[in-house]
Amino acid sequence: xxxxxxxxxxxxLVERRAFKQTAYAVxxxxxxxxxxxxxxxxxxxxxxxxxxxxxxxxFQRILQNTMRDFWRxxxxxxxxxxxxxxxxxxxxxxDEDRDPLDTIDVEDDSDEPSAQLxxxxxxxxxxxxxxxxxxxxREAFVLRYWEEMDVAETAEIMGCSDGSVKTHCxxxxxxxxxxxxxxxxxxxxxxxxxxxxx
Numbered sequence: 001x002x003x004x005x006x007x008x009x010x011x012x013l014v015e016r017r018a019f020k021q022t023a024y025a026v027x028x029x030x031x032x033x034x035x036x037x038x039x040x041x042x043x044x045x046x047x048x049x050x051x052x053x054x055x056x057x058x059f060q061r062i063l064q065n066t067m068r069d070f071w072r073x074x075x076x077x078x079x080x081x082x083x084x085x086x087x088x089x090x091x092x093x094x095d096e097d098r099d100p101l102d103t104i105d106v107e108d109d110s111d112e113p114s115a116q117l118x119x120x121x122x123x124x125x126x127x128x129x130x131x132x133x134x135x136x137x138r139e140a141f142v143l144r145y146w147e148e149m150d151v152a153e154t155a156e157i158m159g160c161s162d163g164s165v166k167t168h169c170x171x172x173x174x175x176x177x178x179x180x181x182x183x184x185x186x187x188x189x190x191x192x193x194x195x196x197x198x
Contacts, residue, residue: 002052010055011040018063021142024130025067035070039063060143060157129179133172140168141176 002010015036022032039062047058130138136158143154144165155165 001049002055004048006052007044007048007055010052010059011044014056014059015040017147018059021147022063022067024127024138024142025135026070027131031070035066036063039066042066057153057156060147060149060153064139064157125180125183126176129176129183132179133175137168137172137175140165141172144169 018036018039019032022035023029026032026035039059042062043055043059047055047062050058130141133141139158140154143149143157144151149157151162151165155162158165158168
């Protein structure tokens, strides 16, 4: 059984990376923060008595399910918004054009300024390429290579077979490599994609 301190330490450790992962998926800072907080609350309320070794897997599963709930709500909301907008009225264009990924800190003070700039530009290109992937490929890629989970853990979180995870990852890597080659990053390769994680 996880102690309250173990649970608290785990949530503190995972919070920032969970926010980044969610921001990639939903592209909305406020929604990402809400999703992560909801997932943390669900973990603490429903699974706080589980062994500490099970917390990472449980949390990722809860986080993915919470994101799916968000997308379902968004789909319903978008349908109603489209229907209601046909009756007239101007559409609001608040912060929709703002990129939430701009809030992710990609700098490392130990680097020279030129290295920081190059790394920041490379990460931005990778982020843009990631956004072009289908959702399942993007999810598999982020969990396997940026969250460093193995195939079985990723399959458990995504609710699919190991073979499906491998297929999604393979397609994601090939699509990313092709997109990055267009951007002049042909030397980066898969190892570079993994090492350049935010």
